[in-house]
Amino acid sequence: MKITPEIVTEHGLKPDEYANILRVLNREPNITELGIFSAMWNEHCSYKSSRVWLRTMPTTGPQVVCGPGENAGVVDIGDGQVAIFKMESHNHPSFIEPYQGAATGVGGIMRDVFTMGARPVANLNALRFGAPGNAKTRHLVSGVVAGIGGYGNCIGVPTVGGEVNFDPGYNGNILVNAMCVGIADADKVFYSTASGVGNPVVYVGSKTGRDGIHGASMASAEFDKNSEEKRPTVQVGDPFTEKLLLEACLELMAGDAVIAIQDMGAAGLTCSAVEMASKGGLGLLLDLDKVPCREAGMTAYEMMLSESQERMLMVLHPDRTEAARAIFERWELDFAIVGKTTDTGRFIIHHKGEQVADLPVDVLAEQAPVYQRPWTPTPPAPYLSAKDVPDTDDLGVTLARLMGGPHLASRRWIWEQYDHMVMGDTVQRPGGDAAVVRVHNSRKAIAATTDVTPRYCAASPVDGGRQAIAEAFRNLCAVGAKPLAATDCLNFGNPERPEIMGQFVGCIEGISQACIALDMPIVSGNVSLYNETSGIAIPPTPAIGAIGLLDDIDHMATIAFKQDGDVIFLIGETSGHLGQSIYAREITGRSDGAPPPVDLEAERRNGDFVRTQITSGNVTAAHDISDGGLIVALTEMALAGDRGCTLNLPKNAGLRHAYLFGEDQARYVLSVAPSKADALIAAANAKQVFVTKLGMVGGRHIMLDGNPIHAVTELRHVHENWFPEYMEG
Amino acid sequence: MKSCVIVFPGSNCDRDVAVALQASSGSAPQMVWHGETELPKCDLIVLPGGFSHGDYLRSGAMAARAPIMRAVVARANAGTPVLGLCNGFQVMTEAGLLPGALMRNAGLKFICRDVFLKVENSNSLFTRLYTQAQVVRIPISHHDGNYFADAATLDRLESTGRVAFRYCTADGVVNAAANPNGSLNNIAGILNEAGNVLGMMPHPERLIAPELGGTDGRPMFDALASLLQNA
Numbered sequence: 001m002k003i004t005p006e007i008v009t010e011h012g013l014k015p016d017e018y019a020n021i022l023r024v025l026n027r028e029p030n031i032t033e034l035g036i037f038s039a040m041w042n043e044h045c046s047y048k049s050s051r052v053w054l055r056t057m058p059t060t061g062p063q064v065v066c067g068p069g070e071n072a073g074v075v076d077i078g079d080g081q082v083a084i085f086k087m088e089s090h091n092h093p094s095f096i097e098p099y100q101g102a103a104t105g106v107g108g109i110m111r112d113v114f115t116m117g118a119r120p121v122a123n124l125n126a127l128r129f130g131a132p133g134n135a136k137t138r139h140l141v142s143g144v145v146a147g148i149g150g151y152g153n154c155i156g157v158p159t160v161g162g163e164v165n166f167d168p169g170y171n172g173n174i175l176v177n178a179m180c181v182g183i184a185d186a187d188k189v190f191y192s193t194a195s196g197v198g199n200p201v202v203y204v205g206s207k208t209g210r211d212g213i214h215g216a217s218m219a220s221a222e223f224d225k226n227s228e229e230k231r232p233t234v235q236v237g238d239p240f241t242e243k244l245l246l247e248a249c250l251e252l253m254a255g256d257a258v259i260a261i262q263d264m265g266a267a268g269l270t271c272s273a274v275e276m277a278s279k280g281g282l283g284l285l286l287d288l289d290k291v292p293c294r295e296a297g298m299t300a301y302e303m304m305l306s307e308s309q310e311r312m313l314m315v316l317h318p319d320r321t322e323a324a325r326a327i328f329e330r331w332e333l334d335f336a337i338v339g340k341t342t343d344t345g346r347f348i349i350h351h352k353g354e355q356v357a358d359l360p361v362d363v364l365a366e367q368a369p370v371y372q373r374p375w376t377p378t379p380p381a382p383y384l385s386a387k388d389v390p391d392t393d394d395l396g397v398t399l400a401r402l403m404g405g406p407h408l409a410s411r412r413w414i415w416e417q418y419d420h421m422v423m424g425d426t427v428q429r430p431g432g433d434a435a436v437v438r439v440h441n442s443r444k445a446i447a448a449t450t451d452v453t454p455r456y457c458a459a460s461p462v463d464g465g466r467q468a469i470a471e472a473f474r475n476l477c478a479v480g481a482k483p484l485a486a487t488d489c490l491n492f493g494n495p496e497r498p499e500i501m502g503q504f505v506g507c508i509e510g511i512s513q514a515c516i517a518l519d520m521p522i523v524s525g526n527v528s529l530y531n532e533t534s535g536i537a538i539p540p541t542p543a544i545g546a547i548g549l550l551d552d553i554d555h556m557a558t559i560a561f562k563q564d565g566d567v568i569f570l571i572g573e574t575s576g577h578l579g580q581s582i583y584a585r586e587i588t589g590r591s592d593g594a595p596p597p598v599d600l601e602a603e604r605r606n607g608d609f610v611r612t613q614i615t616s617g618n619v620t621a622a623h624d625i626s627d628g629g630l631i632v633a634l635t636e637m638a639l640a641g642d643r644g645c646t647l648n649l650p651k652n653a654g655l656r657h658a659y660l661f662g663e664d665q666a667r668y669v670l671s672v673a674p675s676k677a678d679a680l681i682a683a684a685n686a687k688q689v690f691v692t693k694l695g696m697v698g699g700r701h702i703m704l705d706g707n708p709i710h711a712v713t714e715l716r717h718v719h720e721n722w723f724p725e726y727m728e729g
Numbered sequence: 730m731k732s733c734v735i736v737f738p739g740s741n742c743d744r745d746v747a748v749a750l751q752a753s754s755g756s757a758p759q760m761v762w763h764g765e766t767e768l769p770k771c772d773l774i775v776l777p778g779g780f781s782h783g784d785y786l787r788s789g790a791m792a793a794r795a796p797i798m799r800a801v802v803a804r805a806n807a808g809t810p811v812l813g814l815c816n817g818f819q820v821m822t823e824a825g826l827l828p829g830a831l832m833r834n835a836g837l838k839f840i841c842r843d844v845f846l847k848v849e850n851s852n853s854l855f856t857r858l859y860t861q862a863q864v865v866r867i868p869i870s871h872h873d874g875n876y877f878a879d880a881a882t883l884d885r886l887e888s889t890g891r892v893a894f895r896y897c898t899a900d901g902v903v904n905a906a907a908n909p910n911g912s913l914n915n916i917a918g919i920l921n922e923a924g925n926v927l928g929m930m931p932h933p934e935r936l937i938a939p940e941l942g943g944t945d946g947r948p949m950f951d952a953l954a955s956l957l958q959n960a
Binding site: 146149150153154155156238239240241243244331332415416417418419420421422423424425426427429438553554 | 738741745749838839841872934941
């Protein structure tokens with residue numbers, strides 16, 4: 001087949017990129033080779049627009065065993081164990097086919113984790129949908145949630161946490177970001193660096209079909225009104241096979257057969273083979289006639305670009321190959337030796353007795369184009385004074401509207417469709433600040449959370465980036481966990497537009513600042529660009545997944561008020577910042593203004609204080625303050641504990657609505673037994689932590705300065721009912 | 730006590746129930762692969778939860794025809810206690826160990842949450858550490874838990890005390906509002922005629938310790954452990 005400019009364009013390659021291919025090959029590629037280049041050099045696989053900025057992020061620390069560049073990040077959790085985790089996007093497929101798109105997103109991220117030798121122990125997800133009133137939103141929510149549940153429930157890994165936003169900015173381009181956390185022994189972590197010449201390259205798992213061809217290329221292009229015609233490029237998940245693959249891989253990894261292993265994700269066989277060879281400085285010979293195929297008559301091009309799920313590629317020790325085969329055959333999975341490592345540095349592919357590709361490995365993997373895209377900083381948003389945001393004349397009605405609205409309503413409708421208890425170690429279920437999963441057979445636990453506030457990022461990418469990390473830090477501290485590290489899933493629009501690139505650069509800068517200040521390095525991540533439909537970009541959404549460690553599950557906090565009479569304290573300073581708050585947006589219709597500034601020193605100080613108080617056993621409940629401000633945090637604690645509270649505004653509170661609904665950062669609500677109240681104040685003072693006594697737990701209402709704002713039972717009603725009623729239409 | 734947990738491809742609560750058995754009895758069960766044809770000598774057999782064979786075809790349908798199931802059915806008929814939890818219950822109905830069928834939940838969605846169960850028969854070897862009509866809180870986690878049986882079968886189950894657990898409210902009221910999945914007569918678990926086979930959709934193995942959110946599942950495993958140790 002003659003390679004025409006049209007064919008080059010169809011493969012998502014720019015003319016100068018193709019010219020580069022001609023130059024390095026010194027000949028015209030054939031169609032299979034062009035497909036391989038397009039798979040390796042697209043945005044999704046090569047990070048060509050983001051790479052120069054990703055390099056600037058903090059990725060190291062004493063707790064980091066392995067940072068970005070592998071399938072997932074690896075962090076030390078003591079006792080000879082590591083946590084392995086990552087978050088990844090599956091946005092484009094989920095918009096086209098929500099069930100399979102979301103399901104295969106979950107399957108893919110779990111493979112990234114168990115490829116490295118870890119047993120997955122927790123799944124989380126960060127979901128962004130369009131406005132509730134958009135005609136497609138309900139269908140997408142329904143399909144995505146069913147898909148996440150369908151996959152995770154079947155494989156038997158609990159889905160324990162996540163977040164959901166609705167915003168018209170996602171009407172044409174939803175975001176489905178899936179995170180997985182696994183646990184492994186530190187001396188049993190597996191990497192993707194091939195070594196040795198002549199070692200067998202082994203294919204295991206499902207057979208290869210025609211599904212998902214060009215998935216990675218699709219994820220690197222904008223949407224238009226014809227995108228739904230791309231449904232055939234969405235992969236189909238088979239969680240049952242993944243469960244078998246998981247058990248077979250972990251069984252194999254208990255021995256010493258594996259030299260290198262890489263899951264077949266985006267760009268399948270191409271990407272996994274090239275990455276393993278490239279990292280080992282080797283060549284690789286593939287014989288496609290040995291690849292297990294689901295369909296007859298597949299071409300080399302189709303086999304190299306297929307994104308069929310539940311497949312792995314491994315380099316094994318030759319003398320362990322037959323023992324490995326026995327394991328996979330017992331699990332009724334395909335096992336095929338499809339090639340070998342070579343010392344040529346070439347990626348050579350044979351099919352039907354012919355050589356169908358001969359490409360330099362290092363060029364494919366390392367010489368993908370890198371762009372220093374032009375960018376313009378986001379213009380600073382002016383500070384919005386609380387004086388310019390009207391107060392509410394009926395606090396009770398306003399609170400009920402927020403608690404029973406799309407932004408703050410209970411997500412129970414979602415997480416009850418996820419098995420969040422399987423594996424028997426979930427010690428904090430969904431609905432709190434962070435999910436907590438015990439490390440099996442121990443008293444310690446991993447806390448995990450996903451966070452970002454896209455409206456903050458849109459108004460100020462730097463502040464929004466800082467806030468995303470800070471909120472993840474707070475959510476971990478609020479359950480009593482020591483934050484360890486983070487993974488990022490950077491969802492943005494078209495990087496070829498300078499204003500979008502400016503959002504990206506700003507968010508990276510903010511994230512990096514916060515990671516350093518809060519000692520939470522980025523150990524893994526994923527970039528999803530071109531999240532646009534018909535030229536309209538999503539709000540900048542750098543979703544952060546973070547994990548922390550609890551030494552003892554007996555010293556864990558939850559958000560639920562526990563005991564009438566407990567004293568309620570506010571930790572952290574309140575200025576009453578209403579710019580970009582939920583209150584300003586939803587109640588007064590103002591979406592302008594700068595987001596709340598993030599004082600990273602205060603975050604560190606307050607977070608460390610809260611965690612110390614929890615682990616010392618002084619705290620009966622803890623909750624970070626985020627969307628909706630102080631009164632929403634208090635209401636959530638009341639609902640979780642099914643008991644009210646009596647609050648008194650401090651004399652210096654300033655404007656009431658700003659104090660109650662302001663979204664100032666670095667703040668928490670704590671409750672403590674009355675006998676420990678004085679000690680808490682003294683401890684806070686000793687650490688220069690702002691502490692304010694707010695009131696007392698008890699009663700059936702949220703009471704403010706002697707007046708009932710609302711009954712807990714009625715708030716529960718609106719809080720719990722919004723989601724099911726919305727979904728029923 | 731020696732117990733066996735049958736592991737099908739796609740079982741995923743096998744480890745959870747092994748932990749519960751070990752916590753109550755002090756000894757780990759033997760895990761038996763579905764492809765075996767012989768069972769070791771044992772005093773209790775457990776069919777665990779999960780998605781055997783991916784729930785493809787019908788929940789439990791393929792597992793019910795696994796090589797090991799012939800031995801399981803033979804032992805059950807000979808009087809060995811057999812406990813089926815969630816997918817294990819589905820396998821039991823498919824294998825003919827228990828009557829009826831578990832259809833898709835009436836709401837068509839997967840449901841994972843704590844529910845309240847009324848102990849309807851506290852005389853069985855599984856339930857004897859509960860009191861009659863006790864209300865216990867145990868999680869469910871299933872897509873296909875909607876119990877169905879024809880009228881004659883249902884009559885037989887009801888009239889002979891073979892309904893072990895029923896979905897109820899926190900106050901023990903058995904009504905439609907407390908029925909999470911559309912099961913006939915709010916049935917959550919049933920016994921066979923001889924009383925040595927129990928199948929139930931809820932997961933007692935998930936609430937056996939305070940740190941997991943409750944202990945109402947623990948008496949079932951304690952009952953099995955002590956009974957079998959005395960045997």
